[in-house]
Amino acid sequence: MSTSTTQAPLGPPAIALAPVGTVTLKINGVERQLQIAPWTTLLDALREYLDLTGTKKGCDHGQCGACTVLVDGKRINSCLTLAVMKEGADITTIEGLGTEEKLHPLQQAFIDHDAFQCGYCTPGQICSAAALLTEGKAKTTAEIRELMSGNICRCGAYTNIVAAIEEVLNTPKA
Amino acid sequence: MNSFTYTRATAVDAAVREKSADDGVKFIAGGTNLLDLMKENIERPTRLVDINTLPLTTIDSTPEGGLRLGALATNADTAWHPEVEKRYPLLSQAILAGASPQLRNMATDGGNLFQRTRCYYFYDLATPCNKREPGSGCSAIGGYNRIHAILGTSESCIATHPSDMCVALAALNATVRVTGKNGERTVQFADFHRLPEDQPQFDNTLAPDEIVTAIDLPNEDFSQNFSYLKLRDRTSYAFALVSVAAALQLEGNTIKEARLALGGVAHKPWRDSAAENLLKGQPATEETFRRAAAAVLQDAKGYGHNTFKIELAKRAIVRALKQAAEGTQHATEAFKNSNP
Numbered sequence A: 001m002s003t004s005t006t007q008a009p010l011g012p013p014a015i016a017l018a019p020v021g022t023v024t025l026k027i028n029g030v031e032r033q034l035q036i037a038p039w040t041t042l043l044d045a046l047r048e049y050l051d052l053t054g055t056k057k058g059c060d061h062g063q064c065g066a067c068t069v070l071v072d073g074k075r076i077n078s079c080l081t082l083a084v085m086k087e088g089a090d091i092t093t094i095e096g097l098g099t100e101e102k103l104h105p106l107q108q109a110f111i112d113h114d115a116f117q118c119g120y121c122t123p124g125q126i127c128s129a130a131a132l133l134t135e136g137k138a139k140t141t142a143e144i145r146e147l148m149s150g151n152i153c154r155c156g157a158y159t160n161i162v163a164a165i166e167e168v169l170n171t172p173k174a
Numbered sequence B: 001m002n003s004f005t006y007t008r009a010t011a012v013d014a015a016v017r018e019k020s021a022d023d024g025v026k027f028i029a030g031g032t033n034l035l036d037l038m039k040e041n042i043e044r045p046t047r048l049v050d051i052n053t054l055p056l057t058t059i060d061s062t063p064e065g066g067l068r069l070g071a072l073a074t075n076a077d078t079a080w081h082p083e084v085e086k087r088y089p090l091l092s093q094a095i096l097a098g099a100s101p102q103l104r105n106m107a108t109d110g111g112n113l114f115q116r117t118r119c120y121y122f123y124d125l126a127t128p129c130n131k132r133e134p135g136s137g138c139s140a141i142g143g144y145n146r147i148h149a150i151l152g153t154s155e156s157c158i159a160t161h162p163s164d165m166c167v168a169l170a171a172l173n174a175t176v177r178v179t180g181k182n183g184e185r186t187v188q189f190a191d192f193h194r195l196p197e198d199q200p201q202f203d204n205t206l207a208p209d210e211i212v213t214a215i216d217l218p219n220e221d222f223s224q225n226f227s228y229l230k231l232r233d234r235t236s237y238a239f240a241l242v243s244v245a246a247a248l249q250l251e252g253n254t255i256k257e258a259r260l261a262l263g264g265v266a267h268k269p270w271r272d273s274a275a276e277n278l279l280k281g282q283p284a285t286e287e288t289f290r291r292a293a294a295a296v297l298q299d300a301k302g303y304g305h306n307t308f309k310i311e312l313a314k315r316a317i318v319r320a321l322k323q324a325a326e327g328t329q330h331a332t333e334a335f336k337n338s339n340p
């Protein structure tokens, strides 16, 4: 099993944080400092400490995608990461994607295609779709479906969700 | 979730030292399995050491011409890495068959190896489970066990290892680079995970304070004839009931080299060298594939709800080997084929 063993020198010890520490996050372009306990998830930090309730808590276990946000441009489930682990990160939530005056193209497409019913999964769907567009891996309808499979819609609006995303994907950038 | 303190690792050996000094310490990487289990109170670390600060995120060539995946490379970055897609498309496919895009962006290659079983009783603190509480009994044996193991089980535990990535790594003969108190060592992938025997609380053979730093892929070419076939209850975003990683090297229609590993059937990725030997030197025909499939499952044991897996696994092996032989899952089509 073991084929090689080399002795390595010991490095310096890790830095300890106090039970409640300061975390700095850049949220929707604004730097925010939070005093939080290390067990606060990024999702709870957004909703409970920053009053950004657009990001939803569905399952709290990585199974539904309602909590999807972008961290340094990548889509993740904010319920399965700790806010302290994202020190210094650039976070985009649904509140940062568009404004009521100027909707993100995906927000407009979701309205045009009636791509929701209760709307609970929608912020996660849109954040996830925004990342899907920048990732550039999905080209076909089947690929959109596969790469949106991390977002569950309890109302079953899938057909219209895929149509909305497909429209934005196929619209040439102005 | 219990309360805990949080620190960031400054160096690999410092992280190892911290963990050996205190068994309440857990490393956290992507957090997708650990935090899930902490929310269920199944894992209750008193201190988390965040290893994301360690410089283990890159994917580089090895001196031997293989590829080294840093333990902290994400599953997504690994699956879409040009060298992985080109040279180890079986691995790309297996990773993309697992979890969701969001989870793959978080999950690390090192963490994937350590993910714990999805046995529902393991997750349910109200029921006995030898893996969670050694000696308390196994609720799956004699209980509802549709997702459970059919190979290498014991009277103590019939849980499966849920990873897709690890099935491909087993087939590809990967090696795991590990650092512990006494320095660095390498572990063959087949020796990394273990069977439950009478100690199902241990999923793998590492010492508790060892850290995985990288996974090495050997310089071998299985980029033409391969297949990762995953069968599950829905098309996507579900764990495997049975999965098969099949890879062949062909000379005409003769099998020169064969790799065969299964997921969803055992406590570890189930690689079967005896079945591989049955394939070698034989014509790539359905007849040959059936013989290999029968060999893999000859000692399989069903526990009631999961007995269907025996026939399912046989058919999956034949189908995966057929796809591999036909070369219908080429690198460029790898992603297309994950949408059956």
Ligand SMILES: Cc1cc2nc3c(=O)[nH]c(=O)nc-3n(C[C@H](O)[C@H](O)[C@H](O)COP(=O)(O)OP(=O)(O)OC[C@H]3O[C@@H](n4cnc5c(N)ncnc54)[C@H](O)[C@@H]3O)c2cc1C
Pocket: A061, A062, A063, B026, B027, B028, B029, B030, B031, B032, B033, B034, B035, B036, B071, B075, B097, B098, B099, B100, B103, B106, B107, B108, B109, B110, B111, B112, B113, B114, B115, B162, B163, B164, B165, B210, B211, B212, B213, B237, B238, B239, B240
């Ligand atoms: C809803 C859901 C669906 C999923 N579906 C699938 C699926 O279909 N297929 C599949 O394969 N997986 C699936 N997964 C599992 C996912 O792939 C794993 O959770 C992930 O790979 C774990 O990696 P991580 O970096 O997040 O680990 P963490 O959660 O950070 O860590 C897991 C464990 O590994 C230890 N650890 C981490 N890194 C190291 C290291 N370098 N050295 C030593 N110890 C370490 C930690 O201490 C911890 O105990 C799913 C997960 C979820 C939540």
Ligand code: SF4
Pocket: B117, B119, B120, B121, B122, B128, B129, B130, B131, B132, B137, B138, B139, B140, B141, B148, B156, B157, B158, B159, B200
């Ligand atoms: S199968 Fe293993 S993990 Fe599941 S209840 Fe039995 S002992 Fe626990």
Ligand code: FES
Pocket: A056, A057, A058, A059, A060, A061, A062, A063, A064, A065, A066, A067, A068, A077, A078, A079, A080
């Ligand atoms: S709330 Fe995070 S995935 Fe469901």
Ligand code: FES
Pocket: A115, A116, A117, A118, A119, A120, A121, A122, A152, A153, A154, A155, A156, A157
């Ligand atoms: S619109 Fe109701 S859950 Fe998706």
